[in-house]
Amino acid sequence: MRNRLPIGRNFFGDDEFMSDFFNDLPALGASTKQFKVDIKENDKEYMIDADLPGVNKDDIVVEYKDKYLTISAEKEQSTEEKGENFIRRERSYGSIKRSFYVDDIDESKALVEYKDGVLRIVLPKLVEPKSGGTKFEIK
Template sequence: MFGMVPFRRNNNGLMRREDFFDKMFDNFFSDDFFPTTTFNGNAGFKVDIKEDDDKYTVAADLPGVKKDNIELQYENNYLTINAKRDDIVETKDDNNNFVRRERSYGELRRSFYVDNIDDSKIDASFLDGVLRITLPKKVKGKDNGRRIDIH
C-alpha cells in the first residue's frame, strides 16, 4: 500500500522540495483562473469536429467575437478559422469619470486538415458565439481554395 501514494517521496518519507514546488505551480497554472479560451495567443478556442457518412461538421466556440471579425478559408485541404476580438468595457460615474475601464484584444487562428471536401458546398453560420461549419464530402478530385461567407 505504501507504493500507491500519489506523490513521490524521498527515502525518509517526506516529499522532495522540488516536487512540492512543481505541484504548487502546476495547480496554480492549471486552475480555471487561466481559461483556455483566452485571446492572448497562447491558447486556442474549443472546436468539435464530427464526421458523418456524407459530411464533416465543425462547431467552434468563439465567445465575445463578432461575426464580422471571423474569417474562414478552405485551401489545399486545410480549413482555417481566424478570429479577432476587440472589447472595451467602460463604467463611468455621474461626472463621466471612469470607475472601471477594461480592454481585451486578441487574435486566434486554427487550421485543420480535412480532405475529400466539396469546397463549392461548404456552408457556415454564426449564432450565439458558436461558429458552425458544414463540409460536405466528395469523391477525390481537384483542390480549389476559396473564401467562405458566414451568414
C-alpha cells in the first residue's frame, strides 16, 4: 500500500523552515484569506458562526441582498513598523469577504452579534402556513 499525504500536510518536520511553505498552500484552490464558518439549519432558522479574530466590530459589514448573505471585514495594520526587524510575521491585514446563498428568511427578525472574535448570525426562516388541505362544506 502506498503512503499518501493529506493535502496541506508536508513531509518535513515541524521545525523545518519549509514546513510553513507547504502549510500555507491553499487546499484545492481555496483562498488562504478566507475566514472559517459553521452553518447550521433547523426547522426554524439558519445559524452562522464566522471566526473573525482580531477584527473590530465596526470593521464588519453583514448584508443580505438578492438572497445572498455577505460578510465583509477589514483588518488594518494599526502601527507604523518601519525599521522593525521581523524574524517571522504571520498576522495578516487586509479585506476579506464571503457570500452565501440563503433563501426564504425573515430579514426583519435577523440577529447579528459579535463577541470574542466570533460573529454569530441567526436568520429565522419565513413562516409558511402549514396546510394539509381544506375540506369544504357543500351547501
